[in-house]
Amino acid sequence: MFITFEGPEGSGKTTQIQQLYTYLRGQGYPVMLTREPGGTSIGDQIRAILHDPRNTDMRPEAEILLYSASRAQLVAQVIRPALARGDIVLCDRYADSTLAYQGYGHGLDLDLLRRITAFATGGLIPDLTIYLDVPVEEGLRRKQAAYRAGTAEWNRMDAQTVEFHRRVREGYLRMAAAEPERWHIIDATAPPEAVQAAIRQVVEQRLISSHRVHREHRE
């Protein structure tokens, strides 16, 4: 099962995905955790270019190709082999981030982005996408606080305007509404323990039903 986490800035998804990873491992599931951009040696080098606040002149077209290059490496080197082994793969951001940030945020053509993404991933789509929703101002405030506390980076994307981040969030909500069987929206303004409990409930439900489908298939 391929599970992705999405959300605007400051949604807390990195903390939540790590807690889910620890929990599932504790339950005895084979599970791996990775993130975008990055997750491979080449991907981490691309991440450094993408997030460097000095790269203020980066074109949105270059940005999408760099994210896609990192994604192509990650899918081929890490995600597909793990899925083939039967692991649950948890990924902190995936192709929906491209549609949200480069598509809805920067206004690049959504169909073109979908084609580039399909090329980069060989058409790999998550089985489940957990979307942690937080209002833009609240998310940016949390991110700034984490940056000041030294627990988060302040990257090139964080420096975009509030309007940009509003379009990103709107885009996420639209995508979630368009594909409700894959997306699951969780209110990330709730206390972190409540958010984690809601995530576990959704994931365990999916794991149980996918186990049942596989068993029926075998019988």
Ligand code: TMP
């Ligand atoms: P994060 O590590 O805090 O999730 O930051 C990743 C940043 O990269 C975040 O601002 C969203 C951005 N991003 C895109 O703009 N497009 C993409 O395709 C991906 C994967 C991330």
